[in-house]
Amino acid sequence: MFTYRYSQPNEYHFSLDSIEAPLSISNWNAKNGIEAARVLDLCAGCGVMGFEYFYRNRRLQEIQFLEIQKDYLPHFNHNKKLVIEDFLRTKQFAQISTPTFDFQNLNYKEIAQRTDWSGYFDLILCNPPYFRPGQGKASPSEFKNRCRFYIDASFLQLLEAILISLHIKGSAFLLLRPLDNHGYDVHQELSQFIAGRASYESIGNIRGTDLIRIFKTR
Numbered sequence: 001m002f003t004y005r006y007s008q009p010n011e012y013h014f015s016l017d018s019i020e021a022p023l024s025i026s027n028w029n030a031k032n033g034i035e036a037a038r039v040l041d042l043c044a045g046c047g048v049m050g051f052e053y054f055y056r057n058r059r060l061q062e063i064q065f066l067e068i069q070k071d072y073l074p075h076f077n078h079n080k081k082l083v084i085e086d087f088l089r090t091k092q093f094a095q096i097s098t099p100t101f102d103f104q105n106l107n108y109k110e111i112a113q114r115t116d117w118s119g120y121f122d123l124i125l126c127n128p129p130y131f132r133p134g135q136g137k138a139s140p141s142e143f144k145n146r147c148r149f150y151i152d153a154s155f156l157q158l159l160e161a162i163l164i165s166l167h168i169k170g171s172a173f174l175l176l177r178p179l180d181n182h183g184y185d186v187h188q189e190l191s192q193f194i195a196g197r198a199s200y201e202s203i204g205n206i207r208g209t210d211l212i213r214i215f216k217t218r
Contacts, residue, residue, distance in 0.1 A: 018048040
């Protein structure tokens with residue numbers, strides 16, 4: 001199966017959320033007649049969510065993969081090679097050009113400095129960390145902790161990055177894990193932060209994690 005050929009660090013493996021969410025998003029967009037040309041995979045890791053979405057939407061022009069941990073880069077490059085080879089082997093229309101797949105080694109709070117990305121992306125995919133500092137059990141591995149915890153930037157800074165880079169007619173899809181047992185109402189936090197700038201709706205649930213669509217209202 002194509003989706004299990006991805007290279008990934010031995011230290012931290014992607015979950016099935018990153019496989020199932022792009023399928024749900026692709027189906028939702030198809031049902032609602034939505035097409036995207038420019039995509040951002042935020043907190044991209046080795047690129048699984050973006051590549052999975054592209055696997056089902058071959059007319060995309062560009063996917064930018066933003067990831068703070070450079071350790072993912074060799075795995076991303078391996079996966080990119082697989083995806084492009086598969087695309088060139090199976091594409092049905094000669095006029096479809098190979099999309100741009102770029103790995104951006106950035107903290108998402110730095111998106112505010114990318115003026116070329118302001119309101120740029122038609123579609124944003126995001127499977128972010130889920131724990132706040134002090135929640136859950138920390139690992140001896142700094143790499144693994146950065147995958148699971150908001151360490152380098154906060155949840156609210158993630159939302160701000162989404163709002164800055166999302167096109168006025170675009171959609172951002174975010175996996176939002178409930179944190180009620182840690183005393184956080186993540187839906188209330190999301191709603192209050194984006195109020196007056198964007199709205200959100202739940203479009204499904206992926207293995208106990210809410211799949212949220214954020215869209216701008218002004």
